[in-house]
Amino acid sequence: MIADMNPEDIVGDYKEVTLKLFDGTSRRVLYTEIETPYPDGKLIVSTTDTEGVITHVNRSFVEMSGYSEEELIGAPHSILRHPDMPPVAFKDLWDTIQRGEKWQGFVKNLRKDGGYYWVKATVIPNVRGDKVVGYTSVRRKPSHTKVAECIKLYPTLFSLF
Amino acid sequence: MPYVFTVSPDFTPDHLSGWYIFNTWLQHQTKAAIHLELYDHFQGQRDAIQADKIDLIYANPFDAAMLVREKGFLPLVRAEGESDEAIIAVSADSNVTDVAELAPGTRVAFTDDPDVKLMGMIMLEPGDLDAGNIVPVSAGNYVLVAKHLLKGEADVGIFLAEAFDDLSSMIRKQLKILVRSQISVIHHSLMIGPKLQDRRAEIQQILVDMDNDEKGIGVLTSLGFNSWHKIEDEQMEFMIDLMDTLNT
Missing domain, CATH: 3.40.190.10 (Periplasmic binding protein-like II)
Structure with missing residues (x-):
């Protein structure tokens, strides 16, 4: 369960929506049209347990998400879920990694301040002694072309799930 | 037959003699015969690894997954403060x-x-x-x-x-x-192969203590390093997973 977003944390004019999350819970999110550009040369890295609860974040994750490390550790990864992301994308992600395979896609993430940032994300299962113990997610700077394609495509995918 | 030690072919030419000095120091510390075999290219080194000719390697992070998952290598140490960017x-x-x-x-x-x-x-x-x-x-x-x-x-x-x-x-x-790049977590690693693994803890300790010894400090300086830090198995697995996400 993730706490609803706090209007006091939001920078700029915002919209409000209640998201239905993959685990069956819901969250009120507040979001703006302010984009934070992906920083050159950096990777955003996190690991989760098998339930998608964050167990490790690197400094770039903290900087780009706007949350403190303390707020992130123990939170579901869906704390970054932006309402413009179609649920089918995350269903595909979970279906893929639970088969033990690598997932890659372009994701619009939600910041604590209501802004957003686009990433190219890769998620892989962490296999230790033949057992999946969690997942590692690494995000890198996406191409403008790919992001532009996703901005057109993603609104058409909401009816699929 | 001496054990065989090799170094990722991307080492700085300035440190070529440093690796020979390090190998001599390591033989003295471990009382083991170790031959330093250097390769000009990655492929030649990989062929030697595949043929099980290597027992110790200062490995490029790109090869870490193959060394651990296919050839049974385990991590020993990394150079403090050094990462590949x-x-x-x-x-x-x-x-x-x-x-x-x-x-x-x-x-x-x-x-x-x-x-x-x-x-x-x-x-x-x-x-x-x-x-x-x-x-x-x-x-x-x-x-x-x-x-x-x-x-x-x-x-x-x-x-x-x-x-x-x-x-x-x-x-x-x-x-x-x-x-x-500002990735910080991708680094070369000194790794130990199956034939030497019964001495892993001992060799790891010798390396971690290297900067406490006057001669050891001199050898480290010749490599351009300050000290060695122990790599836990999970740290190596994390880096392998990270490289795997990037190699897509």
């Missing part, structure tokens, strides 16, 4: 100021350092460049990458950041950095 640079005269301005058909100069090339290609992705749409320009070392840029034979170059910083100031002045 890459730089994307163009000639100072180039009109390009951002990777996003590059287009398919760009001529990219790089060496065969696998982790640096991987990081570099990732930093070119924002320009929609990938292995399938660039024109590769292979170079034997980073000075030659720079020369390809200065002669107009390549549009961008991928450098190991340390090697770029070590270029002469005259060459660096003629180049322009577009991106410098």
Whole structure:
């Protein structure tokens, strides 16, 4: 369960929506049209347990998400879920990694301040002694072309799930 | 038969003698016969690893997964404060100021350092460049990458950041950095193979204590390092997973 977003944390004019999350819970999110550009040369890295609860974040994750490390550790990864992301994308992600395979896609993430940032994300299962113990997610700077394609495509995918 | 130690072929030429000194020091400390075998190219080294000829290796992070998962190597130590970072640079005269301005058909100069090339290609992705749409320009070392840029034979170059910083100031002045990676968690690792693993803890301790010893400090200096830090198995697994996500 993730706490609803706090209007006091939001920078700029915002919209409000209640998201239905993959685990069956819901969250009120507040979001703006302010984009934070992906920083050159950096990777955003996190690991989760098998339930998608964050167990490790690197400094770039903290900087780009706007949350403190303390707020992130123990939170579901869906704390970054932006309402413009179609649920089918995350269903595909979970279906893929639970088969033990690598997932890659372009994701619009939600910041604590209501802004957003686009990433190219890769998620892989962490296999230790033949057992999946969690997942590692690494995000890198996406191409403008790919992001532009996703901005057109993603609104058409909401009816699929 | 002596054990065989090898070093990732991307070591700085300045430290060539340092690795021989280190090998002598290690033999003295472990009372084991260890032969240092150096390879000019990664492929030759990989062939030796596949043939189970290697017992100790200062390994490139790109090869860590193969060493651990296929050949049963385990991590010992890493050099404190050292991580592999890459730089994307163009000639100072180039009109390009951002990777996003590059287009398919760009001529990219790089060496065969696998982790640096991987990081570099990732930093070119924002320009929609990938292995399938660039024109590769292979170079034997980073000075030659720079020369390809200065002669107009390549549009961008991928450098190991340390090697770029070590270029002469005259060459660096003629180049322009577009991106410098800040990944921090990709590093070379000293690893131990199956035949020596019953001595893993002992050798790990010898290495971790190396900077407490006057002679040891001198040897470390000849390698350009300050000290060795122990690598836990999970830290190695994390780096392997990270490299796996990047190698896509």
